[in-house]
Amino acid sequence: MIQVQNLSKSFQNIQAVNDISFTINKGEIFGFLGPNGAGKSTTLHMMSTIIKSDEGSIYIDGIATNDHPSACKQLIGVVPQEISLYEELSAYQNLMFWGNLYGIQKDVLKERIHTTLELIGLLDRKKDLIKTYSGGMKRRINIAAALLHQPKVLFMDEPTVGIDPQSRNHIFEVIETLNEQGMTIVYTTHYMEEVERLCDRIAIIDSGKIIAQGTQTELKELVPTKESIQLEYSLLSENNLQELQKLLPYSINADKNKICIEGSVQELSNVITVSNELQLSIKDIQLNKVNLEAIFLHLTGKQLRD
Ligand SMILES: Nc1ncnc2c1ncn2[C@@H]1O[C@H](COP(=O)(O)OP(=O)(O)OP(=O)(O)O)[C@@H](O)[C@H]1O
Known part of the structure; x- marks a missing residue:
């Protein structure tokens, strides 16, 4: 759906x-994860034809953004980081304004505003002025405005x-519904949990x-550390440990009343069942997950959130 090659952009002396x-494949939700100033918005702005690249090419559904920006604009919806709504107008009036900018015929637009407000769960508030909306509700209307011309791709710049x-959960549900309906979504964030979800x-x-870049599983393979489960028992004798070693098909590191097993959450129920069979009372369980934060730290030596 989107091919980007050798894209570069500088502002004065900042690359x-x-x-x-x-x-980005058709029908997928593709995430850009990175800290503040990483270049996520600039990338999105180039893809959504808001700014031009210095070098490189972007194709959306086979159309080059630099050569045919207007044709590309029809294919994409853009949810900007800033709320772009008129506070003194109602949600309905704001959406009418955005729909008119796209030249959507009046009857069709009315119908689409209705369906879109229904999708974002704000149909009953359509006559209220935007200034009476909460921050989360404004963000949902910001999303609705980007959907009226029925784009094939939705660009969302840190929408939460x-x-x-x-409200964040509500937005996630809207994104998932749109994606189920076949929309390709490009999502930027510095929240690891959002891309994971x-x-x-x-x-x-x-x-x-x-x-x-890759799927979460592919990215996790970049980190040498493995996921592990740590269990602390009220009491763990040498005998208990030997029994655990017999019954559990993993190598176990033990220290006082604690054991550590290499494995992920899927192994947890087995470990608990065996512990119960041996009548060992579990005091604490800790899952050491390899998440995107750990991957970022491994690759850059920095925390994702400073
Ligand atoms: N119009 C501009 N003029 C000058 N510098 C800019 C401009 N836009 C972006 N930059 C710089 O380019 C770099 C990348 O910024 P960008 O906004 O793309 O990052 P980001 O990953 O989206 O960050 P954030 O999460 O804070 O939005 C930053 O150093 C920023 O200061």
């Missing part, structure tokens, strides 16, 4: 995006910044470079 290439967890494939971006 915001430095020779990045990637492909500054909102409460309930939503994205089929991820590009990790830092200082204008893509430092890794």
Whole structure:
């Protein structure tokens, strides 16, 4: 659906995006994960024809953005980081305004506003002025505005910044519904949990470079440390440990009343069942997961969130 090759962009002496290439498949949710200033918005702005690249090419559904920006604009919906709504107008009036900009015929637009407001769960608030909306509700209307011309691809630039967890979940559900309906979604964030929840494939971006890309499983393979489960028992005798070693098909590291097993959450129920069979009372369980934060730390030596 989207092919990007050797894309670069500088602002004065800042190299915001430095020779990045990637492909986004039709129907996938593709995430850009990176800290502040990594180059996520600049990449999205180039893909959505808001700014021009210095070098490189972008094709959306086979159309080059630099040669045919207007044709590309019809294919894409853009949810900007900032709320782009008129506070003194109602949600309905705002959506009418955005729909008119796309030249959508009035009757069709009315119908689409209805369906879109229904999708984002704000149909009953359509007559209320935007200034009476919560931050999360404004963000949902911001998304609705990008959907009216029925784009094939939706670009979302950190759409959950500054909102409460309930609104965030609501936005995730909208994204999942749109994706189930076949929409390709490109999502930028510096929240690891969001890409873990939503994205089929991820590009990790830092200082204008893509430092890794792939599915979550592929990215996890880049880290030498393995996932592990640590259990602490009230009491673990030498005898108990030998029995555990007999019954569990993993190598076990033991220290006082604690054991550590290399494995992921899938192994946990087996470990608990065997512990119960041996009547060992579990005091604490800790899962040491390899997450995207750990991958970022491994690749850059820095925390994702500073
Ligand atoms: N219009 C501009 N003029 C000058 N520098 C810019 C401009 N836009 C972006 N930059 C710089 O380019 C770099 C990348 O910025 P960008 O906004 O793409 O990062 P980001 O990953 O989206 O960060 P954030 O999560 O904070 O939005 C930063 O150093 C930023 O200061």
